[in-house]
Amino acid sequence: MRTLFYPRLAWDGIRKNKRMVFPYVLTCICMISMFYTVAYLASPHTTELLPRGRGTTETFMALGCFVMAIFSLIFLFYTNSFLIRRRAAEFGLYNVLGMGKRNLAKIITHESMITSGFSIFFGIAIGIVFSKISEIGLISMLGGTITYTVRVDLFSMVSTVIVFTGIFGIIWISSVIRVGRSTAVSLMKSDKAGEKPPKANWFLGLFGAVILGGAYYIACTLKNPISAIMWFFVAVVMVIVATYLLLIAGSVVLCRILQKNKSYYYKANHFVSVSSMVYRMKRNGAGLASIAIISTMVLVILSSTTCLWFGTQRMITSLYPGDVNFMINFRDSDQLADENINFIKEYIDEINREENVDASVALDIRYLNMFGNADGDTIDFEMSSMDEYSSDIIRSVCVVSLDNYNEQTGSSLSLSDDEAIIFASDCNFNYDTITLKCGDVSDSFRIVKPDTKTFTGADFMKDIVPLIILVVPDFTGVAGDFAECVDADDYSIMDMRWVYSVDIATDGIVSSEYGYAVTEKLRDALEDNFSWMYFLDREEGESEYLSLNGSFLFLGIMLSIIFALAAVLIIYYKQISEGYEDCKRFGVMRKVGMTGKDIKRSINSQLLVVFFIPLVFAGVHLIFAFPIISKLLVLFGLYDATPFMITTIVSFALFALFYTAVYKVTSNVYYNIVSDAK
Amino acid sequence: MSLLEVKNLKKVYKTRFGGQEVEALKDVNFTVESGEYVAIMGESGSGKTTLLNILAALDKATAGKVILQNMDLSGISDKAVATFRRDNLGFVFQEFNLLDTFTLEDNIYLPLVLAGNSYKTMKGKLDPIADKLGITSLLKKYPYEVSGGQKQRAAVARALITDPKIILADEPTGALDSKSSDELLKLFGEVNEMGQTILMVTHSAKAASCAGRVLFIKDGEVYHQIYRGDTTNELFYQKITETLTVLTRGGNIA
Numbered sequence: 001m002r003t004l005f006y007p008r009l010a011w012d013g014i015r016k017n018k019r020m021v022f023p024y025v026l027t028c029i030c031m032i033s034m035f036y037t038v039a040y041l042a043s044p045h046t047t048e049l050l051p052r053g054r055g056t057t058e059t060f061m062a063l064g065c066f067v068m069a070i071f072s073l074i075f076l077f078y079t080n081s082f083l084i085r086r087r088a089a090e091f092g093l094y095n096v097l098g099m100g101k102r103n104l105a106k107i108i109t110h111e112s113m114i115t116s117g118f119s120i121f122f123g124i125a126i127g128i129v130f131s132k133i134s135e136i137g138l139i140s141m142l143g144g145t146i147t148y149t150v151r152v153d154l155f156s157m158v159s160t161v162i163v164f165t166g167i168f169g170i171i172w173i174s175s176v177i178r179v180g181r182s183t184a185v186s187l188m189k190s191d192k193a194g195e196k197p198p199k200a201n202w203f204l205g206l207f208g209a210v211i212l213g214g215a216y217y218i219a220c221t222l223k224n225p226i227s228a229i230m231w232f233f234v235a236v237v238m239v240i241v242a243t244y245l246l247l248i249a250g251s252v253v254l255c256r257i258l259q260k261n262k263s264y265y266y267k268a269n270h271f272v273s274v275s276s277m278v279y280r281m282k283r284n285g286a287g288l289a290s291i292a293i294i295s296t297m298v299l300v301i302l303s304s305t306t307c308l309w310f311g312t313q314r315m316i317t318s319l320y321p322g323d324v325n326f327m328i329n330f331r332d333s334d335q336l337a338d339e340n341i342n343f344i345k346e347y348i349d350e351i352n353r354e355e356n357v358d359a360s361v362a363l364d365i366r367y368l369n370m371f372g373n374a375d376g377d378t379i380d381f382e383m384s385s386m387d388e389y390s391s392d393i394i395r396s397v398c399v400v401s402l403d404n405y406n407e408q409t410g411s412s413l414s415l416s417d418d419e420a421i422i423f424a425s426d427c428n429f430n431y432d433t434i435t436l437k438c439g440d441v442s443d444s445f446r447i448v449k450p451d452t453k454t455f456t457g458a459d460f461m462k463d464i465v466p467l468i469i470l471v472v473p474d475f476t477g478v479a480g481d482f483a484e485c486v487d488a489d490d491y492s493i494m495d496m497r498w499v500y501s502v503d504i505a506t507d508g509i510v511s512s513e514y515g516y517a518v519t520e521k522l523r524d525a526l527e528d529n530f531s532w533m534y535f536l537d538r539e540e541g542e543s544e545y546l547s548l549n550g551s552f553l554f555l556g557i558m559l560s561i562i563f564a565l566a567a568v569l570i571i572y573y574k575q576i577s578e579g580y581e582d583c584k585r586f587g588v589m590r591k592v593g594m595t596g597k598d599i600k601r602s603i604n605s606q607l608l609v610v611f612f613i614p615l616v617f618a619g620v621h622l623i624f625a626f627p628i629i630s631k632l633l634v635l636f637g638l639y640d641a642t643p644f645m646i647t648t649i650v651s652f653a654l655f656a657l658f659y660t661a662v663y664k665v666t667s668n669v670y671y672n673i674v675s676d677a678k
Numbered sequence: 679m680s681l682l683e684v685k686n687l688k689k690v691y692k693t694r695f696g697g698q699e700v701e702a703l704k705d706v707n708f709t710v711e712s713g714e715y716v717a718i719m720g721e722s723g724s725g726k727t728t729l730l731n732i733l734a735a736l737d738k739a740t741a742g743k744v745i746l747q748n749m750d751l752s753g754i755s756d757k758a759v760a761t762f763r764r765d766n767l768g769f770v771f772q773e774f775n776l777l778d779t780f781t782l783e784d785n786i787y788l789p790l791v792l793a794g795n796s797y798k799t800m801k802g803k804l805d806p807i808a809d810k811l812g813i814t815s816l817l818k819k820y821p822y823e824v825s826g827g828q829k830q831r832a833a834v835a836r837a838l839i840t841d842p843k844i845i846l847a848d849e850p851t852g853a854l855d856s857k858s859s860d861e862l863l864k865l866f867g868e869v870n871e872m873g874q875t876i877l878m879v880t881h882s883a884k885a886a887s888c889a890g891r892v893l894f895i896k897d898g899e900v901y902h903q904i905y906r907g908d909t910t911n912e913l914f915y916q917k918i919t920e921t922l923t924v925l926t927r928g929g930n931i932a
Binding site: 189193262263265266267268271272275276278279585588589590591592593594595596597598 | 734736757760761763764765769771775776777778779780784787788789791792793794795796797800820822836
């Protein structure tokens with residue numbers, strides 16, 4: 001019997017405080033199931049389903065898990081610290097009745113064991129359901145066969161258990177220390193006393209601002225998202241920490257300012273709400289920070305995945321200008337000369353005639369592609385090491401002949417020998433001249449404004465490295481000048497590429513078979529004069545991109561729903577726990593003459609003060625995340641930032657609506673709780 | 679014209695499942711004149727608290743009337759009742775009912791803030807009251823930082839600040855030690871001398887002995903009342919205890 005004493009006491013404590021403990025456990029379950037689902041989606045078993053982008057998705061999801069673990073730690077730690085405060089009176093009573101700190105620690109230990117065991121068990125159970133639903137959705141998106149056997153990913157499960165046991169462990173230790181350090185009297189009083197502002201509040205706020213500034217700086221200056229993917233996640237974690245620090249410190253400052261402003265504070269609709277905000281200023285800040293972070297997550301995921309989905313068609317037309325697209329890389333720049341190209345084209349025409357295929361030219365571009373380091377208006381193609389490819393100043397330079405440009409775009413520009421047109425959409429190149437340099441060789445051009453903003457049809461030239469397209473009159477001259485020097489260098493290469501896209505008008509021709517047949521024949525005909533050659537089939541690419549982006553969209557929506565649920569839960573938790581706390585207070589206020597209308601007005605006033613803060617934070621985070629995410633989207637083949645901007649704005653608007661609705665509904669819950677007070 | 683008139687007041691509670699009816703107040707009649715200090719005594723279960731709740735418009739009577747300065751309480755709509763309380767009544771509770779979220783100062787301001795007063799007017803009203811109650815130095819403290827007696831004084835200040843027609847006190851000394859009780863009762867006496875009408879429900883003979891008149895309630899009716907007249911507190915106290923003894927024995931009063 002004796003051995004069961006503490007578990008029973010712990011269980012009683014939980015049962016008696018179920019109104020406090022239940023929302024907390026619910027939050028834990030939600031966090032755990034979220035974590036498990038994301039871990040499951042990150043596991044190779046799931047990513048195997050994706051046709052492409054497997055590695056990137058895996059890395060992202062895995063790092064996402066890490067971010068979520070940090071977020072869960074901060075969020076649950078705070079939630080629990082308020083719970084412990086509420087329970088402190090009970091512990092104080094036990095203390096007075098003769099229980100030592102050791103015994104109290106035992107009760108806390110048993111309680112933690114019960115709540116965390118319960119949370120982990122049900123969290124994983126719900127996570128399994130979520131992950132199965134995601135898997136089914138993903139498979140149906142990719143057109144695979146759906147199985148209804150539930151698979152439990154052992155690795156995800158074990159990591160979930162380990163991570164959350166760790167989190168609950170930290171929470172448990174902090175509770176034991178907290179109770180151990182205080183006297184019986186301070187324990188008994190602690191649920192009555194208002195929150196004290198954190199020590200060195202200004203410092204915390206400042207520290208938060210500095211961290212946030214650092215994170216924003218990283219986000220804005222990262223040039224190459226692949227090499228810097230770790231930095232990206234460092235920035236994410238910094239943003240999370242900074243949001244908490246800033247909002248907690250900020251809400252303390254805000255409360256003080258509001259309270260000091262006597263003509264604002266002593267108004268019927270502000271009086272009660274401001275004072276209760278002061279009473280729990282830290283908790284308020286922590287709650288708002290959690291909401292802000294989750295909102296940011298939802299917005300980032302939703303806007304980027306929907307953008308990928310809506311950009312799919314665009315992506316396809318820019319990557320596949322024609323039904324069949326031949327890409328040939330020559331060994332020698334001479335081979336890009338008109339005679340040679342026309343010869344090959346005629347050869348292809350001949351094949352077309354033989355096979356009875358009616359093909360029209362969609363695109364025909366010849367260009368040189370070199371990588372070099374930018375220094376002012378000079379691009380130096382000499383590379384000292386492979387590492388330079390990941391530096392910030394690396395540029396991809398594509399040189400196109402003026403004739404080829406005029407022919408493709410239908411313009412009729414003319415340039416003198418020392419003039420060039422430049423397209424540099426993803427890097428600022430605001431100079432009057434451009435100098436290409438490699439060793440002793442250098443060519444300078446005066447820049448002439450192009451007649452259009454973008455070089456249509458040249459989208460496939462894009463790379464994750466900033467691109468400069470240079471249209472010059474003497475194409476072979478440039479090629480000849482640099483070929484030797486660039487090839488002599490161990491680390492740099494010059495690609496001499498020809499892109500030839502055709503649309504097929506004849507029915508019954510399978511484009512992939514046609515492409516295959518033509519490349520085979522070309523291989524034979526060109527013998528050893530090319531370094532590589534392949535063709536891209538639009539039909540194939542289309543289905544691949546549709547299913548890939550479709551599955552990203554699905555994953556995005558799934559994750560958004562999970563995160564949005566978490567946000568709902570946090571808001572609900574806030575309203576419920578505050579409702580029960582305020583219940584008695586509103587009872588007193590009614591006796592003193594507060595009307596139901598006054599209560600409603602005071603709730604609305606609080607709503608107006610705190611409601612927009614998380615949205616504002618999420619908005620600002622989003623603005624700073626924008627450059628880095630649009631760079632990441634390039635990895636997935638989306639080169640234009642405009643659709644992303646649109647989906648971001650739309651997602652933000654929709655989320656704001658959703659958030660408003662949730663807040664309204666849950667504030668009714670709050671109202672019902674407090675107005676029941678007698 | 680009396681300040682407060684209670685006529686044939688009746689309150690019947692139904693048990694939760696509609697079965698039994700419990701008569702908390704049978705037929706209560708009394709009046710309170712302006713400036714009076716009245717104590718209502720009775721055993722627990724005699725209907726004291728029910729009576730006070732009805733007087734405070736926190737509860738509705740089954741039958742009968744409560745008239746405060748020509749105003750019938752039963753005629754006030756639910757909407758206006760909170761405002762009515764705020765404007766006309768001051769409350770002092772056994773458990774103080776101060777809010778943890780407010781400093782003592784803000785607790786005292788609460789009814790005025792709800793009534794829409796400006797900070798300047800409130801401050802003007804508070805200063806003399808706080809001075810009188812000796813809590814000026816405590817105003818910036820929170821309820822959990824001060825003693826029970828100090829809390830109750832703040833609660834009295836909150837009741838006084840609206841300049842109410844009548845103060846309703848529900849066992850105001852119930853949660854206080856004897857020294858704080860004495861101080862509070864002294865305070866009530868002084869406030870009453872300044873012309874404030876007080877109606878106090880208590881089961882403490884000592885508290886009642888400070889009042890000008892004591893009403894005894896038994897079985898839902900005013901059973902007896904005695905006036906202090908010119909007697910001292912001690913003598914009045916004796917009279918009260920004698921009456922209580924008779925009351926509990928159930929005999930007739932001579």
